[in-house]
Amino acid sequence: MTADTANQENASRDRIEQTILSAAEQVFSQHGYRGASLQAIADQAKLPKANILYYMGSKQALYVRLLNRMMSRWNAVLEDITAESDPGQVLSDFIRTKMVLGQRYPEGSKLFAAEILAGAPFLKEYLSGELKEWVASRAAIIRQWSQQGKMDDVDPRWLIFLIWSATQHYTEYSAQVTGILGETALSDADLTSICEFLEHVILKGCGIARTAPAHAIL
Amino acid sequence: MTADTANQENASRDRIEQTILSAAEQVFSQHGYRGASLQAIADQAKLPKANILYYMGSKQALYVRLLNRMMSRWNAVLEDITAESDPGQVLSDFIRTKMVLGQRYPEGSKLFAAEILAGAPFLKEYLSGELKEWVASRAAIIRQWSQQGKMDDVDPRWLIFLIWSATQHYTEYSAQVTGILGETALSDADLTSICEFLEHVILKGCGIARTAPAHAIL
């Protein structure tokens, strides 16, 4: 097997795997782990069911792979902040980044939500391990900001949860939001408006003076 | 059939139905409509599977009944506000009421969340009908508050979504929250702290002066 053919074959395999992963993400995100069937995933991917298992091994392996893929997309968020960072800038970016991530990977976000709703059977140790440490370290920095008088003395954990929930809402509850707004999908204008609203309320609510002007989200 | 025996029979039937509804709420809330099985519900209720169908007719009828039951619990919220109401008091109550409802009916809340995640197949017309009108009318009143200078000129729809998402988060993402906090469940102290945080940030963020002092949630 030459390097060329190896690349070709791997490329072909990758393409098929991406097709399957994408189809599976849609089905799992709508119906959760138990509610999703391999047949539905196969239909979505326009492949025979046996083909799904040939590439992914088992339903569980496919699901775990999707969860990991979604996790890896979150890694960069809030990674490089310090006690010297500007809270307004950081929280502003945080809100926008989370909002963009949700709009970019709606199925992945819903998949994650469904997993948590089910009691996080596959993510328990991640939540109480990696993610717990992540929150604790970010919270420590936010607390320093408060002590420096840069912002009000609010519980940083509740602040992080607030931003998570407020931004995730528009992807995970998109069916509710669009139903209430009477639109089929959120427009760019909506998204910009939402971002500005969240920045206004959260920054002002935390006693942070706005430093940077609002800019378009997309 | 005398009035007495009628009451007795109805009481017995009601008791069994409540047992089934409660069991079904747990199973549906964890696994969604498709992921839940009548056998799992029967096991949870400690009844034969055929008994579930005898009382509820079908899986779908049982599910719809649960959805309606959950909806009816929401009716009183924000019902009697006017342009003359005090925004601080109203929003404060709104936050607390939603928080209490979520803690009181965690399974029902998760059930609702799972339904929305799946694209709201059974609630589409409710969302774009009743609920849409509800939001529109509340939004109109909030807009009047802004015009009267009682609060900042924020989009009332985003404000309503913000309060929904921020409060629901603690019931629907309880697996994530408790995992991160390292607790098995949210304590009363946590809940009080969260309520005070949300009131502080949202009211201040909307430019509303706090009128009433914070009081214990439970």
Add this chain to the structure above:
DNA sequence: GATTGTTCTGACCGATCGGTCAATAATGTT
């Protein structure tokens, strides 16, 4: 062109799915 390894898939497996039904038991009603 024969050989080898990978990809692909229809056919099939036992288990479980939602739902039906007949038989039995319990409970009124007269």
Add this chain to the structure above:
DNA sequence: AACATTATTGACCGATCGGTCAGAACAATC
């Protein structure tokens, strides 16, 4: 006591579940 109604449930139905497997189809190497 006789009868009618309701409650209960094991057995069963066709369909679908996740997963296996043998073999056909395909591709690369010699």
